Amino acid sequence: MNSRERVQAAIRHQEPDRVPLDLGGSSVTGIWVGTYARLRQALGLPHRPPRLIDPYLMLGEVEDEVRELLGIDTAPLRLPRTRFGFRNENWKPWRLFDGTEVLVPGGFNPSVDVNGDLLLYPHGDTSLAPSARMPKGGYYFDAIVRQEPIDEDHLDPDEWVQGMFSVYGEQDLRYFEEESERLYRNTEYSIMLNFGGGAFGDISHVPAVGLPNPKGIRDALEWYVAHVTHPEYIKGIFARQCDVAMQNLEMLRQAVGDRIDVIYVSGTDFGAQDNCFISPDMYREIYKPFHRRINDWIHAHTPWKIFYHTCGAVFDLIPDLIDAGVDILNPIQTSARGMDPVALKRTFGDRLVFWGGGVDTQHVLPFGTPEEVYAQAQERIRIFSPGGGFVFNPVHNVQQNVPAENLLAMFRAVRESQD
Numbered sequence: 001m002n003s004r005e006r007v008q009a010a011i012r013h014q015e016p017d018r019v020p021l022d023l024g025g026s027s028v029t030g031i032w033v034g035t036y037a038r039l040r041q042a043l044g045l046p047h048r049p050p051r052l053i054d055p056y057l058m059l060g061e062v063e064d065e066v067r068e069l070l071g072i073d074t075a076p077l078r079l080p081r082t083r084f085g086f087r088n089e090n091w092k093p094w095r096l097f098d099g100t101e102v103l104v105p106g107g108f109n110p111s112v113d114v115n116g117d118l119l120l121y122p123h124g125d126t127s128l129a130p131s132a133r134m135p136k137g138g139y140y141f142d143a144i145v146r147q148e149p150i151d152e153d154h155l156d157p158d159e160w161v162q163g164m165f166s167v168y169g170e171q172d173l174r175y176f177e178e179e180s181e182r183l184y185r186n187t188e189y190s191i192m193l194n195f196g197g198g199a200f201g202d203i204s205h206v207p208a209v210g211l212p213n214p215k216g217i218r219d220a221l222e223w224y225v226a227h228v229t230h231p232e233y234i235k236g237i238f239a240r241q242c243d244v245a246m247q248n249l250e251m252l253r254q255a256v257g258d259r260i261d262v263i264y265v266s267g268t269d270f271g272a273q274d275n276c277f278i279s280p281d282m283y284r285e286i287y288k289p290f291h292r293r294i295n296d297w298i299h300a301h302t303p304w305k306i307f308y309h310t311c312g313a314v315f316d317l318i319p320d321l322i323d324a325g326v327d328i329l330n331p332i333q334t335s336a337r338g339m340d341p342v343a344l345k346r347t348f349g350d351r352l353v354f355w356g357g358g359v360d361t362q363h364v365l366p367f368g369t370p371e372e373v374y375a376q377a378q379e380r381i382r383i384f385s386p387g388g389g390f391v392f393n394p395v396h397n398v399q400q401n402v403p404a405e406n407l408l409a410m411f412r413a414v415r416e417s418q419d
Contacts, residue, residue: 001016001017002188003020003072003073003074003188003189003190004073004188004189004190004191004261006018006020006073006190007020007073007074007190007261007262007391008190008261009388010353010388010389010390010391011261011262011305011327011328011353011388011389011391012388013350013353013387013388013389014388015385015386015387015388016388017418018414018417018418019381019384019385019390019391019392019414019417019418020073020074020190020390020391020392021070021071021072021073021074021391021392021393021411021414022072022073022074022192022355022391022392022393023062023066023067023070023072023074023393023398024059024060024061024062024067024072024074024076025074025075025076025190025192025262026076026192026194026264026307026309026330027054027057027059027078027194027196027264027267027397028264028267028309028330028331028396028397029074029330029331029355029356029393029396029397030054030057030059030060030062030397030398031059031060031062031397031398032058032059032060032139032397032398032399032400032402033050033051033052033058033059033060033096033100033102034058034060034096034098034100034102034139034400035060035398035399035400035401035402035404035407036050036060036062036398037049037050037060037100037101037102038404039066039404039407040066041404042404042405042407042408043066043069043070045065045066045069049093049101049102049103050063050102050103051088051091051102051103051104052094052102052103052104052105052108053082053088054082054083055082055084055104055105055108055120055141056082056083056084056132056140056141056204056209057140057397058139058140058141058400059397060102064187067189070411071411071414071415072189073189073190073391074189074190074191074192074391075183075187075189075190075191075192076191076192076194077176077179077180077183077191077192077193077194077256077260078193078194079172079175079176079194080175082105082107082210083204083205083209083210084107084108084120084121084122084123084124084131084132084209084210085107085122085123085124085210085211086105086106086107086108086123086124087105087107088105089105089106090105090106090107091103091104091105091106092104092105092106092108094108096139097134097136097137097138097139105124106124107123107124108120108124109121109124109126110134111126111130113133115135115136116136116137117133117134117135117136117138118133118134118136118141119132119133120132120133120134120141120209122209122210122211122212123210123212125212128212129144129146129212130144131143131144131146131207131208131209131210131211132144132209139399139400141209143204143207143209144207144209145207145218145219145220146207146208146213146214146218147214147217147218147219147222148213148215150216150217150222152230155216155217155230155233156215156216157216157233157236157237157239157240158240159215159216160215160216160217160237161237161240161241161244162215163208163210163211163214164205164208164211164241165197165240165241165244165245166244167244167247167248167251168248168251168252173251173252173254173255174255176193176252176255176256177255177256180193180255180256180257180259180260181259183259184259190261190262191259191260191261191262192260192261192262192263192264192307193252193256193260193262193263193264193304194264195245195248195249195252195263195264195265196264196265196266196267197241197244197245197248197249197265197294198242198245198265198266198290198291198294198295199265199266199267199268200237200238200241200242200266200268200287200290200291201223201234201238201268201286201287202266202267202268202269203220203223203224203268203269204267206218206219206220206223207219207220216233216237217230217233224277227278227282227286231285231286234286235286238286238287238290239290241290242290242293242294245294246293246294246297249294249297249298249301250301253301253302258302258303260304261304261305262304262305262306262307262328263298263302263304263305263306263307264307264309265294265295265298265306265307265308266291266308266309266310267308267309267310268287268309268310269309269310269311269312270283270310270312270314270317271310271311271312271313271314271317271333271336272312272313272336273312273313273335273336273337274313274336274337275312275313275337276312276313276314276316276317277312280316280317280320283317283320284320288320288323288324291321291324291325291326292324292325295324295325295326296325298325299325305327305328305353306325306326306327306328307327307328307330307355308321308326308328308329308330309330309331310329310330311331311333311336311396312333312336313333313336313337313338313339314336314339315338315339315343315344316338318344318347318348318352322348322351322352326352327352327353328352328353328354328355328391329352329353329354329355329356330355330356330393331355331356331357331393331394331395331396332344332354332355332356332357332395333357333395333396334357334360334380334395335360335362335363335395341357341380341383341384342383344357345383345384345386349384349387349389350387350389352389353389353390353391354384354389354390354391355390355391355393356391356393356394356395356396357380357384357393357395358377358380358381358392358393358394358395358410358414359373359376359377359380359394359395359410360376360394360395361394361395361396361397361398361399361402362395364376365394365398365399365402365406365407365410366399366401366402366403366406368406369406370403370405370406370408370409371409373406373409373410373413374409374410374412374413377392377409377410377413377414378413378416378417380392381413381414381417385417392414394410
């Protein structure tokens with residue numbers, strides 16, 4: 001099988017010739033840019049600074065030469081635009097705090113405050129108030145809460161959505177059409193469209209790092225509380241976001257047709273380490289109607305498989321996610337309560353594709369030995385791969401403190417699983 005056929009078989013619950021492998025197919029299956037630079041070096045590739053394509057999650061661009069060496073089966077289809085509002089273009093050199101050389105977009109213009117922290121700005125415009133901060137010596141930008149005083153009697157869903165979610169313009173649609181055509185005709189990768197328009201309540205969107213003056217509830221804690229205190233406001237936001245998403249999906253279908261295999265619809269986290277953030281009843285009232293509307297349309301009009309990302313202990317929500325039309329679940333956080341791999345495969349394996357769960361990224365991948373990483377990856381493949389329905393990826397993005405030898409052990413486990 002080639003890569004596209006391999007992923008297509010797995011997501012249709014058929015056993016491919018080997019377990020498919022994803023790295024960099026989406027913003028939740030990627031790799032920290034400095035770790036990626038070390039991986040390139042460990043693979044013996046010529047020194048070349050990697051591109052920082054997602055300054056919020058600090059993700060590096062996975063190149064074709066790395067895909068070929070590691071046997072990666074996926075390729076992303078995403079707009080060349082960051083959540084800060086500037087585009088991935090006009091690349092220029094920059095150094096991480098640890099000295100790693102990378103390339104950053106021209107709009108990436110951080111300033112340094114009196115503490116040595118880095119401040120990043122909406123649209124790269126330093127005349128605006130900063131929207132994110134990376135502590136001196138740190139690895140990631142944290143969103144800065146810029147919530148204005150709230151008039152709780154006049155919360156406006158339209159005001160919250162404005163600027164956050166918009167209908168695709170001609171330039172965006174032309175990009176989707178041309179890039180999907182290029183990937184489909186010139187490569188054998190399975191194409192994963194990074195849509196995200198159905199990510200209702202995604203907490204990473206709430207502070208709105210790309211907006212100069214975000215309106216409404218923008219503090220993470222107040223956002224969660226508002227599900228109880230202002231549910232109609234939350235549902236009003238979701239309704240307007242959903243209307244935009246439906247328009248965009250129709251245009252995407254015309255732009256990319258059947259060339260993509262997977263659409264990443266939502267990255268909203270519903271779980272913590274020990275339990276869900278919300279009850280199944282609240283999910284059914286506030287989220288599920290919008291998930292179902294989007295997913296039903298995709299299933300009715302396209303062959304695309306629907307990918308949802310939600311971290312944490314979400315075992316109790318999975319039946320509702322399946323009922324809402326979710327085909328693929330990520331990242332399969334097996335270290336969270338109740339997320340036992342054997343129980344997940346036994347209970348949901350015939351109805352759900354597991355995309356992730358290959359290696360624990362909180363403990364084993366960063367802190368284990370290469371032998372421990374290899375053993376866990378092989379064990380997860382044995383559990384999840386029978387009957388198809390499994391695409392290998394570690395639990396969420398590969399983080400900054402992962403030794404290159406551990407990554408090589410993980411990839412070796414995937415390669416040798418077919419023997």
